[in-house]
Amino acid sequence: xxxxxxxxxxxxxxxxxxxxxxxxxxxxxxxxxxxxxxxxxxxxxxxxxxxxxxxxxxxxxxxxxxxxxxxxxxxxxxxxxxxxxxxxxxxxxxxxxxxxxxxxxxxxxxxxxxxxxxxxxxxxxxxxxxxxxxxxxxxxxxxxxxxxxxxxxxxxxxxxxxxxxxxxxxxxxxxxxxxxxxxxxxxxxxxxxxxxxxxxxxxxxxxxxxxxxxxxxxxxxxxxxxxxxxxxxxxxxxxxxxxxxxxxxxxxxxxxxxxxxxxxxxxxxxxxxxxxxxxx
Numbered sequence: 001x002x003x004x005x006x007x008x009x010x011x012x013x014x015x016x017x018x019x020x021x022x023x024x025x026x027x028x029x030x031x032x033x034x035x036x037x038x039x040x041x042x043x044x045x046x047x048x049x050x051x052x053x054x055x056x057x058x059x060x061x062x063x064x065x066x067x068x069x070x071x072x073x074x075x076x077x078x079x080x081x082x083x084x085x086x087x088x089x090x091x092x093x094x095x096x097x098x099x100x101x102x103x104x105x106x107x108x109x110x111x112x113x114x115x116x117x118x119x120x121x122x123x124x125x126x127x128x129x130x131x132x133x134x135x136x137x138x139x140x141x142x143x144x145x146x147x148x149x150x151x152x153x154x155x156x157x158x159x160x161x162x163x164x165x166x167x168x169x170x171x172x173x174x175x176x177x178x179x180x181x182x183x184x185x186x187x188x189x190x191x192x193x194x195x196x197x198x199x200x201x202x203x204x205x206x207x208x209x210x211x212x213x214x215x216x217x218x219x220x221x222x223x224x225x226x227x228x229x230x231x232x233x234x235x236x237x238x239x240x241x242x243x244x245x246x247x248x249x250x251x252x253x254x255x256x257x258x259x260x261x262x263x264x265x266x267x268x269x270x271x272x273x274x275x276x277x278x279x280x
Contacts, residue, residue: 002079003059004139004172005215006227006235010085011056013230017087018063021103022050030098030115037120045073045121046101058135058171061085062125074125076118076132077110082226083117085110113226135171139208144170149208150201153193160196161189162264173208176221176244179269181207183243188275189263195278214240243269 002010023046028039049065049072056062063075077085087106088094099110099119110119122130137144152170156163163169164178173181182189184207187200196204215237220227222234223245229235238245242252247260251271261268 001059001081001174002083002220002227003174003177004056004212005177005218005237006220007059007061007079007172008056008216009219009229009235010079011054011061014061014085014087015054017106017230018051018054018103018108020051021105023047023065023101024104025102027100027102028098029100030112032115033098033110033112033117033119035118035120042121045123046075049073057125057132058138058167059174060132062132064125071124073121073123075121076125076130078118080112080114080116080118082113083110084112084226084228084230086230086232135167136169138171139173140212146202146205149205150196150198153196153201156193158193159189159263160187160191160193161266161268163193165264165266170208172212175266175268176223176241177208177211177215179244180242181211183207183269183271183275184211186274188277189261189268189270191278243271245269 025047026043028034031039034042046065049067051063052066053064059078061077065072065074086109088109090102090107092107094109094111096111096113097109098112101108124130125132137148160182161178164173181204185204187204215221218235218237219229219233220235221237222228223238227235243258246258247269249258250256251258251274254271254273256271256273258269259272
């Protein structure tokens with residue numbers, strides 16, 4: 001599933017091609033991509049509006065719309081397992097295109113092989129009914145630092161990996177970048193959060209921050225055939241993986257074979273030497 005670096009890459013590459021464009025029509029090939037929203041409702045809400053801005057919130061692409069100078073709601077896109085957004089020439093024949101927005105210049109395609117992704121309109125992305133309101137802090141924001149992370153860890157009694165995957169605790173992280181961050185911080189995925197001292201919390205904060213920045217610089221990770229940038233390029237951060245997907249291979253730090261275990265029903269990769277297990 002695309003995580004924060006992949007979604008951030010999508011937003012940065014789409015922004016110059018989408019901002020300022022007017023939506024002229026909507027074509028929905030797979031209505032379930034809209035969730036509970038009807039195609040007619042989506043069309044009524046967005047046709048005639050103009051794209052004011054693109055943002056990322058957690059794993060969502062947020063496309064803010066205006067009519068004239070007044071806000072006209074937002075499109076929220078969650079790529080899930082195999083979703084991708086691309087702006088192409090009008091009339092382009094695109095395999096697995098589930099939703100197509102015709103623009104005054106080109107077309108925005110929501111491409112989704114496995115059909116798990118969602119694209120829908122909300123009247124107020126910051127309102128109480130928006131799914132964005134249920135999300136935790138952004139790990140790259142100025143408001144999030146080592147002290148905030150330490151306080152959050154101490155306030156809970158949960159295992160580190162499932163807690164870091166909880167989007168209400170910290171927004172945007174998924175399986176890949178949690179495994180990588182925990183390895184960089186030398187913390188075991190099963191360590192209990194309230195047993196992480198302030199010094200270790202600082203290491204974890206720096207690991208999360210540096211891992212995400214490095215992944216964004218490399219346009220995310222393409223460890224399978226599904227994730228591609230809007231231009232169709234694969235990311236390259238998978239070449240930098242320390243543990244994820246490297247079961248049986250030597251740790252790049254200590255040469256101990258990487259282990260794969262299951263934590264919270266998720267495949268989890270770690271170095272048993274660099275990340276010693278917590279006491280029972």
